[in-house]
Amino acid sequence: MKEETSYELLNKIDSPDDLRQLPVEALPRVCAELRDKIIDELSRNPGHFGSSLGVVELTVAIHYIFNTPYDRIVWDVGHQAYGHKILTGRRDIFYTNRKLNGLCPFPTPTESEYDTFTCGHASNSISAALGMAVAAARKGEENRRVVAVIGDGSMSGGLAFEGLNNVSSTPNDLLIILNDNNMAIDRSVGGMKQYLLNLHTSEGYNRLRNALSKKLYRWGILNDERRKSLIRFNNSLKSMLMQQQNIFEGMNIRYFGPVDGHDVTALTRVLKEIKDMKGPKLLHVHTRKGKGFKPAEEAATVWHAPGIFDKETGERIVADTTGMPPLFQDVFGNTLLELARQNDKIVGVTPAMPSGCSMNILMKAMPERAFDVGIAEGHAVTFSGGMAKEGLLPFCNVYSSFMQRAYDNIIHDVAILKLNVVFCLDRAGLVGEDGPTHHGAFDLAYLRPIPNLIIASPYDEHELRRLMYTAQLPDRGPFAIRYPRGRGVLTDWHCPLEEVEIGKGRKMKSGTDLAVVTIGPIGNDAAAAIRRAEKETGCSIAHYDLRFLKPIDEEMLHEIGRNFRHVITVEDGVLKGGMGSALLEFMADHGYTPAVKRLGIPDRFIQHGTVKELRALCGFDEDSIYHAIIHTLNL
Numbered sequence: 001m002k003e004e005t006s007y008e009l010l011n012k013i014d015s016p017d018d019l020r021q022l023p024v025e026a027l028p029r030v031c032a033e034l035r036d037k038i039i040d041e042l043s044r045n046p047g048h049f050g051s052s053l054g055v056v057e058l059t060v061a062i063h064y065i066f067n068t069p070y071d072r073i074v075w076d077v078g079h080q081a082y083g084h085k086i087l088t089g090r091r092d093i094f095y096t097n098r099k100l101n102g103l104c105p106f107p108t109p110t111e112s113e114y115d116t117f118t119c120g121h122a123s124n125s126i127s128a129a130l131g132m133a134v135a136a137a138r139k140g141e142e143n144r145r146v147v148a149v150i151g152d153g154s155m156s157g158g159l160a161f162e163g164l165n166n167v168s169s170t171p172n173d174l175l176i177i178l179n180d181n182n183m184a185i186d187r188s189v190g191g192m193k194q195y196l197l198n199l200h201t202s203e204g205y206n207r208l209r210n211a212l213s214k215k216l217y218r219w220g221i222l223n224d225e226r227r228k229s230l231i232r233f234n235n236s237l238k239s240m241l242m243q244q245q246n247i248f249e250g251m252n253i254r255y256f257g258p259v260d261g262h263d264v265t266a267l268t269r270v271l272k273e274i275k276d277m278k279g280p281k282l283l284h285v286h287t288r289k290g291k292g293f294k295p296a297e298e299a300a301t302v303w304h305a306p307g308i309f310d311k312e313t314g315e316r317i318v319a320d321t322t323g324m325p326p327l328f329q330d331v332f333g334n335t336l337l338e339l340a341r342q343n344d345k346i347v348g349v350t351p352a353m354p355s356g357c358s359m360n361i362l363m364k365a366m367p368e369r370a371f372d373v374g375i376a377e378g379h380a381v382t383f384s385g386g387m388a389k390e391g392l393l394p395f396c397n398v399y400s401s402f403m404q405r406a407y408d409n410i411i412h413d414v415a416i417l418k419l420n421v422v423f424c425l426d427r428a429g430l431v432g433e434d435g436p437t438h439h440g441a442f443d444l445a446y447l448r449p450i451p452n453l454i455i456a457s458p459y460d461e462h463e464l465r466r467l468m469y470t471a472q473l474p475d476r477g478p479f480a481i482r483y484p485r486g487r488g489v490l491t492d493w494h495c496p497l498e499e500v501e502i503g504k505g506r507k508m509k510s511g512t513d514l515a516v517v518t519i520g521p522i523g524n525d526a527a528a529a530i531r532r533a534e535k536e537t538g539c540s541i542a543h544y545d546l547r548f549l550k551p552i553d554e555e556m557l558h559e560i561g562r563n564f565r566h567v568i569t570v571e572d573g574v575l576k577g578g579m580g581s582a583l584l585e586f587m588a589d590h591g592y593t594p595a596v597k598r599l600g601i602p603d604r605f606i607q608h609g610t611v612k613e614l615r616a617l618c619g620f621d622e623d624s625i626y627h628a629i630i631h632t633l634n635l
């Protein structure tokens with residue numbers, strides 16, 4: 001049995017100032033306590049695990065060497081920043097992490113002055129940090145240092161490349177720390193990953209470097225003052241030996257490393273040496289995702305966000321899901337494979353989320369027909385467009401909120417040419433604990449104005465399968481299907497694959513007093529609310545499931561407009577510009593004047609919490625729908 005950690009040092013660190021009072025020899029102990037604290041807290045209150053464990057030493061070294069919060073540290077994604085939170089005054093409330101009204105899931109400037117920028121979506125740290133560095137220079141804050149900490153996976157994102165490109169040509173003293181653990185959520189992929197692997201210091205190089213530096217010291221050519229030049233010398237030596245130019249050096253960004261990211265003493269030494277160097281620089285750090293917790297080191301994908309676990313045995317505590325409805329993502333993954341077996345034009349595309357969206361099912365069965373393109377949503381869409389132009393039929397699966405990155409690509413590279421690409425937007429609607437950066441709140445509103453695009457959302461798992469089948473029939477053009485995070489509503493997702501008439505909704509039930517119009521699985525909650533209202537009050541309520549936002553079912557809307565004085569719309573998406581707005585436009589365009597109450601996500605960013613809590617806060621959970629019905633009918 002593992003001894004309980006006493007957190008003797010950690011409990012005295014209320015801010016990085018306290019950390020900086022400690023002698024450097026104390027840092028390994030701080031790291032051990034911090035690591036134990038993260039393991040302990042996360043075993044009870046789930047969150048992003050492996051990434052934070054991997055950067056414990058880096059986090060301690062950064063706060064030890066840099067004058068935070070005056071110096072700006074920009075974390076990329078921010079899923080690795082739990083150590084940062086604990087060291088920056090949030091230790092005692094860390095148990096509230098990701099809970100409603102508790103600590104935010106990712107660094108958030110409104111929560112702490114140590115959090116410098118919006119985090120959540122990958123690859124923005126270099127651009128944001130460069131902006132801060134330029135601002136500091138313009139304001140004459142010459143002593144303010146700016147650091148971007150970015151993972152190897154996030155470095156594969158286009159935005160990171162755009163940032164690097166600009167860093168190389170704009171005067172700045174930025175430090176980019178590349179935290180390379182050779183993993184994204186799934187395995188890192190692509191040329192950047194390969195390039196970084198090639199940058200690994202070869203054994204021969206290490207031997208030569210050590211021998212040379214010893215000699216240089218002995219000859220008096222090298223001393224501590226001149227160590228900085230040695231790092232440069234090392235890089236030239238490395239380039240020479242490895243016969244390739246360092247891509248960062250080639251872009252005028254000084255490259256240092258790779259260094260062992262778990263040696264906190266070495267890290268502090270290197271950071272101290274390079275922190276005040278002029279000009280842009282990149283420190284390449286090798287870490288292990290899940291470091292210090294064996295199961296997480298061995299199965300990094302599962303332990304990216306493992307849920308709760310037993311910290312002694314390392315076993316994940318997983319709820320028994322027998323008899324429960326399947327995850328929507330698994331219905332997608334299995335159906336895609338089924339369709340791919342029938343239609344050899346089908347290929348799958350995912351930007352770095354093969355496990356998250358269950359495209360790993362296709363990937364495993366037909367590796368040559370599934371593409372993980374890295375954290376590259378824009379590219380995923382345009383790449384799909386290219387394949388579609390030449391006759392393939394890509395199913396491009398992107399989390400709804402990450403698809404925001406690819407808006408122009410949908411319009412410019414797919415919709416204008418009416419290409420046959422099926423966009424599957426997983427995690428549509430409120431996603432829960434990942435909060436405002438991750439809620440798939442906007443897709444209905446941002447997709448609706450795009451010509452040529454079919455937009456649908458399934459009521460349940462069977463409907464998802466039918467929509468996927470329908471979308472791959474010949475010459476459908478761009479087709480978007482959105483569905484939520486989590487489980488569906490049916491116990492058996494299997495059903496025959498049948499065509500759905502495009503633009504046709506379903507009348508779920510008739511009624512006379514009020515029409516409730518829904519889109520997507522939230523319709524099930526509305527149905528429950530309707531049953532309750534009818535049972536308790538004797539009223540008569542019609543329920544329409546629109547199914548397609550575009551083309552919208554005009555016949556159905558005429559029926560509603562003609563027959564009802566009261567309409568309630570319910571959607572798991574933003575009210576501004578969403579399905580309710582579309583209905584209102586239709587009613588106005590055709591001279592109908594029902595009183596329309598729209599339920600959905602209000603015009604503000606919704607915090608984190610459970611989906612249930614957040615729907616209630618937004619006013620579209622079953623209870624709220626019920627009360628809206630009662631209120632509308634004055635019952």
Ligand SMILES: Cc1ncc(C[n+]2csc(CCOP(=O)(O)OP(=O)(O)O)c2C)c(N)n1
Pocket residue numbers: 050051077079080120121122123150151152153154155181183184185289351352353375376377402405
């Ligand atoms: C734009 C965007 N796409 C996808 C994701 C999902 N995502 C979160 S972390 C992650 C992997 C990041 O890999 P890396 O930067 O190497 O960090 P690590 O997890 O290895 O610590 C991905 C794909 C995201 N947050 N943002």
Ligand SMILES: CC(=O)[C@@H](O)[C@H](O)COP(=O)(O)O
Pocket residue numbers: 048077079120185305356427431434485
């Ligand atoms: C940090 C990040 O963006 C991902 O890890 C995200 O939290 C995954 O979300 P799901 O848990 O819904 O797959």
Ligand SMILES: [Mg+2]
Pocket residue numbers: 151152153154179180181182183184
């Ligand atoms: Mg990584």
